[in-house]
Amino acid sequence: MLVVEQLPPDVRLPDYDRCRLRTRMVHIGFGAFHRAHQALCSDKLASDHGSDWGYCEVNLNSGELIAVLRAQSLLYTVTEMADDSLSTRVIGVVNAALHGQSDGIEAVIEAMSQPDVAIVSMTVTEKGYCHHPASGELNLQHPSIQHDLAHPDAPQSVPGVILAAIKRRQQRGLAPFSVMSCDNMPGNGHVTRQVIVQLARQQDSALAEYITRHLSFPSTMVDRIVPAMTPETLATLSDKLGCRDEAGVVCEPFFQWVIEDNFVSGRPAWENAGAELVDDVLPFEEMKLRMLNGSHSFLAYLGYLGGYQHISDCMADDHYLIAARQLMLAEQAPTLRTHDVDLTAYADSLIARYQNRAIRHRTYQIATDGSQKLPQRWLDSIRWHLKNGSRFDLLALGVAGWMRYVGGVDEQGATIVINDPLKDELARCVAATAEGAERVTALLSIRAIFGDDLAAQPQLVARVTDFLQQLQTLGARETVKQLMAHY
Template structure:
């Protein structure tokens, strides 16, 4: 258990009056990224600007047993964030959490009630792309999602994030409470628009007047978030305990770099996050596209090709000169031309990303980045591919990326070992893989996922040919040699 008395000298502690904080933000998804990103920014405000904005943390994933929330409660709602660089460590104890709830212990009703407290002005989320129950190819609500089907049949006992948010909006409206803003902090282009879509479209299935109210009164600011935060493993926790002088089951490690770009569109106020390093802007989309395509897009390329090659971490990929060159070339030659970002030195941005990937103190596993691929491909690669197809320009590495994803979801690595596929569409993927022969037939089968590839890409002969070509190369030459041939 975390003990502030045992922490090393130099640890930043919450010396502000925690009792003066108010639960103004309800956040869904108490994962490692939120703990090291938005919560840290808000903690800096409390410490340096006397902000009284506090969090109620909520965990609603049905598969989550609440161990993290229970551990947080046992240590007075405190946890540590340790920034790791090759040059050393810097630890901060975050104290802005006022309450922590989880569905299996506290129930959805108590979570909805927390959202209906008068002080709540923002509902935020880091639940990964799959938590929004949307179609990645279109950004629309997926009415076939099992959680959405449940919510349509049981609107007063919702299961999904959109359903829970909708239930709280409906109740606050009935109680005459002011509206809140809903802020997604997940890696989706125009994540505010996606969140608005799924909530309003779910409302339209239940109550048109409620849908109209949301359009008029609820805002959905978009955000761009950036910080490399590896998943904590038992080995990482053991190493962290040695450095802290005590255990912290809620502790998290991250890189020193931090970026948060926020659309300034809050209906009932917000913290002054710009005083703690965030950027408040009128339009987040150019920043989102830059990060999703250059950082996340190259991360996914390295994840699939790296995992297939036996590289466990992103920093291991950077030790391979061909992989390093492939990542940089993807960023600058195939992703940068597609961007609408203005007045940004994209070469300097690419070089900064490579430097961050080379940080060996951060053990960012390729397998972790490779999860949930069906939710990530559209915004990281496929929109860029469409841009190149429309202009007749080169998309070699993007096509290789799609082929590497297909090779990965085949479920067997180059050494013949089973790959456990962690993806919301894993059952469909397994069915397509098992019912198709290796080679061009496998590629055609996976391209039939219209929810991922849309109606256009599967019918584009050039796209199919390029992906099939590199898929075959991966089968015959392997990932390392294929990258060497493409880059060399």
């Protein structure tokens, strides 16, 4: 357990009066990324500028981290790791912590309904929105949404819980809050607004109208590599701290947070702690999702199939390194709407970050939930190239790599455990088709991922089929090598 008195002198401790913090933000999803990103930024603001904006942290499902946090007086550590250095600080900006199952959903809704709360934020990954990734629409057939429609006062889903709190605040005459998504989705604020308003319309049209008129849903772009904790990194962290912090996280030094400045009841001055407040986040989101997250997913599937466990391992293979950079600059950059951004310098900075061997970012971790990630990371870019008649070989290879991966067997014949909300549908699709063109057509026909259009694009079908066959016969490393030799 984290014991502050035992920490080495170079660990930075909270140097502000934690009793002054007010619980003005409720955050759903106390995962590694939030701990190393938004909470860290708010902690710096409290330390350096006297901010009194504190967090109530909420996990709706897993309660282990919440229990650890409570046992540690709501403290945990963030350690920035470069190849040759470590820098650690204790985060003290958390005021309260709740677990939806053990504390009850009622406690979570009540926490959001306190008068001081001005922002409800979330990092719940794409699948937490219970939507169709291809369209952004609420998935009314999602089991949790079905439950919430039948039991609106005892919801299970993230949209349902937030909606219940909005309704309660309205009934009490309290000011509305802003709902801020910090997940990797284009227009994440728009998606959040859409699923909550659509769910509200199923319950009460007047409530939906109230939300539309009075709440705001600022979009954000977040960027920091925060790998999942492993026994190895936990041991490294324990050696550094002299004690074991089960809620501790490690991350790279790089930090970026771009926020649409659209808050109905105030916000922290995050710009004083390194965030950027802008009018339009979308160009930043697209740049990051397509160049960083898109290349990450490419390396995840092709790297995992090629036997590389970590992104930094992929970077040690010149063919993968060149492929990732070419994907960013030749196939993703032309699709962007950015202005006054040096995309070559941005791509080179991403490659340098990927080469940080202190950050053990597993390809398997990045490969999870692919059905939720592909639309915004690759598929919109593919649509752009199809419309403009330009080359998209690396994007097509990425799709083929995903298809090979969800086949469930790696190049050594070992089982791949597929972690994806659509894993059952993917498994049925794989079981019912032969490898090759038949499987490509079947997988492209999953509308929740590929929409209604891509399965009918013969150029895409042909390229993905060709690459899938190469992956099956040559393997991932040789396929990447041969493509880069003729790119």
